[in-house]
Amino acid sequence: xxxxxxxxxxxxxxxxxNYTIYCNYSTTSDRLYWYRQDPxxxxxxxxxxxxxxxxxxxxxxxxxLDTKARLSTLHITAAVHDLSATYFCAVDMEETSGSRLTFxxxxxxxxxx
Amino acid sequence: EAGVAQSPRYxxxxxxxxxxxxxxxxxxxxxxxxxQQILGQGPKLLIQFQNNGVVDxxxxxxxxxxxxxxxxxxxxxxxxxxxxxxxxxxLCASSLALASSEQFFGPGTRLTVL
Numbered sequence: 465x466x467x468x469x470x471x472x473x474x475x476x477x478x479x480x481x482n483y484t485i486y487c488n489y490s491t492t493s494d495r496l497y498w499y500r501q502d503p504x505x506x507x508x509x510x511x512x513x514x515x516x517x518x519x520x521x522x523x524x525x526x527x528x529l530d531t532k533a534r535l536s537t538l539h540i541t542a543a544v545h546d547l548s549a550t551y552f553c554a555v556d557m558e559e560t561s562g563s564r565l566t567f568x569x570x571x572x573x574x575x576x577x
Numbered sequence: 578e579a580g581v582a583q584s585p586r587y588x589x590x591x592x593x594x595x596x597x598x599x600x601x602x603x604x605x606x607x608x609x610x611x612x613q614q615i616l617g618q619g620p621k622l623l624i625q626f627q628n629n630g631v632v633d634x635x636x637x638x639x640x641x642x643x644x645x646x647x648x649x650x651x652x653x654x655x656x657x658x659x660x661x662x663x664x665x666x667x668l669c670a671s672s673l674a675l676a677s678s679e680q681f682f683g684p685g686t687r688l689t690v691l
Contacts, residue, residue, distance in 0.1 A: 468619075497679070506668060507620070507682040552619050563608070563678060564633065567619030 466491045468555050470568035478576050480542050485571045487536040487553035495556035496536050497565065498527050500549045507552065543575045579603065581683030583669050589689045595657040598686045602671030610680060611644055611654050612668040620668055626652060664690045
C-alpha cells in the first residue's frame with residue numbers, strides 16, 4: 465500500500481522568510497501533484513511533476529521531484545500572508561485501471577505579518 | 578470553461594438518515610472521481626468512473642455507500658444509513674482521460690451527521 469507522508473504538518477512562519485515542505489512516498493511513481501486548499505474551499509492545482517529531476521516554479525513557490533529518493537519538495541521564498549493555506553502533495557499510481565491519487569496529510573501553513 | 582459543479586454545498590442530517598450528493602463534471606471529461614476528506618486529512622478516493630462504468634470502488638464502504646453515473650455524465654453518491662463518522666467533505670473530481678490526466682476538483686459538499 466502506497467504511503468505518502470508530508471512534513472511538517474503545521475508551519476508558522478514570518479513574512480519574508482523561506483521554508484521547505486517535504487513529501488515522501490513509499491512506492492515508485494513518476495507523477496506527483498501539489499495542491500493548495502484554502503479553508504472551506506476545494507483543491508487548487510499548483511504543480512504537476514512528471515519526471516525525475518522535474519522543477520517547476522510559480523511566483524514564490526517552487527516544486528521539485530526526485531523519484532529515486534521518492535521525495536518531492538515545495539519551497540517557499542520570501543513568504544507573504546496570501547500564501548497561508550493547506551498544501552497537499554498527491555502521488556499518482558498509474559495502474560491498468562487508470563490514474564489513482566494518494567494524498568499526504570497536508571501541511572497547514574500560516575504566514576504571519 | 579465551467580468547472581466541476583457539486584450540490585448541495587452543505588448538508589446536515591441525523592445519524593441513520595439517508596443523503597445524496599450530485600456532481601456534474603467538466604464537459605467532455607470521461608473520468609469522474611468521488612473523494613472523502615475528513616477534517617484535518619487529505620482526500621481519500623471512494624470510487625472512480627470511466628464514462629458510465631466503475632473502474633475502482635475498492636475503498637467504497639458498500640454496505641452504506643453507493644454511487645452511479647448512469648449516462649456517463651453527472652453522478653450521484655448516496656449514503657444510507659449515515660453514521661457519525663461519515664461527517665466529512667465529499668469532493669468530486671473529473672479528468673479528460675483515464676490515465677495520465679490531471680484531475681480537477683469541485684467545491685465539495687460538507688456533510689455533518691448529528
